[in-house]
Amino acid sequence: MENTIYQSMQAAIRLLENQNIIANNLANVSTNGFKETFNLIIKNENVNNLYKTQTQKYYNFSEGILTNTQRKLDLIIKENGWLVIKDMNGKEAYTKNGHLQINAQGQLTIQNYKVVINQGDIKIPNNINIKILSDGTIKKIEEKEDKIFEKTIGSLKLVRFPKNNLIQKDNGLFYLKNHTLNQNLKVPHDDTVRVQSEVLEASNVNPTKNMVDMISNARAFDMNMKMISMYDQNTERANQLFNVNN
Structure with missing residues (x-):
């Protein structure tokens, strides 16, 4: 030729x-x-x-445009931190999409993917107020006799690693490259990652x-x-x- x-x-x-x-x-x-x-x-x-x-x-x-939503379940993951979810195969994946939803089973989801909780599992009852702190802690807020009570019900799993260790798959989620970490190992929660609630990051x-x-x-x-x-x-x-x- x-x-x-x-x-x-x-x-x-x-x-x-x-x-x-x-x-x-x-x-x-x-x-x-x-x-x-x-x-x-x-x-x-x-x-x-x-x-x-x-x-x-x-x-x-680079960071997309930030929008204040005033919605308690919206958040951004700051700097090079990532939110952890499970894909359809049950494998951990990473996303910057902070638009959380609560499904019929009381689980937190993003685009129908289950959000990974730092320790254990949580189910959020219907018709309750919750807020998410900057470290990912999820609190239930109740008002009784003109007093407000807060109770921790779980926390988000947040991770951080070099960006060049990531690869995006067809489902739009990010994963660690095969050569950087054994696929069977899980990335530990990073206490230094911070989030901000009631804000969403748009596509860049x-x-x-x-x-x-x-x-x-x-x-x-x-x-x-x-x-x-x-x-x-x-x-x-x-x-x-x-x-x-x-």
């Missing part, structure tokens, strides 16, 4: 991969705590003057930039497809001329 068509095919494949990432970013513009993803392409030339490329995924961990995706990137990728893909088509046409004409001459 000629160098030109090889490079065009490789470029088209990379553009399709990048287009999927951009489409996912745009689909999560309104997802609380979502982190923008992008590809970094590393190009190396081998002995045959062909370029071997390697694609590496990176994440924009820049929709305008991603739309421009999507259009640019589509045009570049079309250009590579045209180059491959032209190569095929030229090859066909060359074969016709060869057959005529013979």
Whole structure:
């Protein structure tokens, strides 16, 4: 295969991969705590003057816009701390989405994923007031005889680790990379992580930039497809001329 068509095919494949990432970013513009993803392409030339490329995924961990919601079950996880939840397979995963809900079983959930509690398990009764302290402690608030009583009913599991140890899966959740920690081990709770309630962090995706990137990728893909088509046409004409001459 000629160098030109090889490079065009490789470029088209990379553009399709990048287009999927951009489409996912745009689909999560309104997802609380979502982190923008992008590809970094590393190009190396081998002995045959062909370029071997390697694609590496990176994440924009900058903070999204913060919104005061005045809702007790909304929170942000500050700096490089993360909230722990369990995915559909029961494995611990990490998120910046602090929009907590209470399901029919009285469990705290985020996007239907169960929130991991630091110690044991809790069930929150219906029609009670709760508040979440800055260290993740969950308190039940009751008013009796014009007096307010607070009782601790549990605490959120919060963790912290270097951002380059994380990888995002198709479900939008973050996990530790396989080489950084045995998958069967669990990250311990970090007492230094802090949260702030009644606030939500929006997605940090820049929709305008991603739309421009999507259009640019589509045009570049079309250009590579045209180059491959032209190569095929030229090859066909060359074969016709060869057959005529013979």
